[in-house]
Amino acid sequence: MGTVNLVFRLLWLRLTVGRRSPLGMFDISRLRMRARLTDLDQIGHVNNGVYLSMMDLGRVDLLWRSGFWQKLTQVGWYPVVASQTITYRKSLRWRQRFVLETRMAGFHQKAVFVEQRFVVDGEIFARAFVKARFLKRSGGTVSVAELNELAGVDLRDLPLEAWVQRWADEVALPSTRVEAPSEWDGPENS
Numbered sequence: 001m002g003t004v005n006l007v008f009r010l011l012w013l014r015l016t017v018g019r020r021s022p023l024g025m026f027d028i029s030r031l032r033m034r035a036r037l038t039d040l041d042q043i044g045h046v047n048n049g050v051y052l053s054m055m056d057l058g059r060v061d062l063l064w065r066s067g068f069w070q071k072l073t074q075v076g077w078y079p080v081v082a083s084q085t086i087t088y089r090k091s092l093r094w095r096q097r098f099v100l101e102t103r104m105a106g107f108h109q110k111a112v113f114v115e116q117r118f119v120v121d122g123e124i125f126a127r128a129f130v131k132a133r134f135l136k137r138s139g140g141t142v143s144v145a146e147l148n149e150l151a152g153v154d155l156r157d158l159p160l161e162a163w164v165q166r167w168a169d170e171v172a173l174p175s176t177r178v179e180a181p182s183e184w185d186g187p188e189n190s
Contacts, residue, residue, distance in 0.1 A: 006057075021065070023066045024066060026158065027066070029062040029102040031102075032097065035094055045092060051126055055100070059114055059132070071151070077135065077142050079132045080135055082131045082132060083131045084128055084129065085128065087127055088125075088126045089126060090120075099120075100119075101116065102114060105158065105161070106158045107155040108160055110142075111133050111168065112131075114129070129164055
């Protein structure tokens with residue numbers, strides 16, 4: 001998805017956030033959208049990477065409507081995606097209407113998990129899980145205890161599905177404080 005396209009969608013989302021009902025941290029954000037020509041790839045369906053860009057909008061909507069974004073800004077914290085996985089079931093086509101559903105899915109150590117679905121007429125076309133961490137502008141990672149205090153809810157009340165926790169553990173890269181050399185098993189190719 002072109003950067004300009006995402007900027008316009010984000011601007012529209014910001015301008016219309018007051019028209020949508022407030023949400024709690026554990027509520028489901030539902031954004032009604034339509035696949036645009038600029039979302040498509042050469043085959044004529046929404047490009048796989050565009051889904052990931054659209055998912056940003058769902059997470060931002062949940063943060064804005066729950067009031068948590070304002071709290072994060074006040075204390076100088078911000079969310080970053082640490083890892084994500086998405087499964088595509090059916091293709092979204094040009095001009096097709098869909099709903100992007102976003103909800104908190106649980107927590108694990110220093111991370112919060114979000115589940116997101118692309119839904120057409122009640123049917124899931126794609127589903128993703130996003131592992132996000134919160135960082136401090138002053139440096140360092142925000143702990144789950146700090147997030148709980150700021151949010152006024154206990155994220156531990158949200159049980160994480162066992163397979164999501166296993167996935168997060170399996171795909172984790174080493175900490176930024178240790179080396180992570182790029183070494184491949186097998187023959188070297190140039």
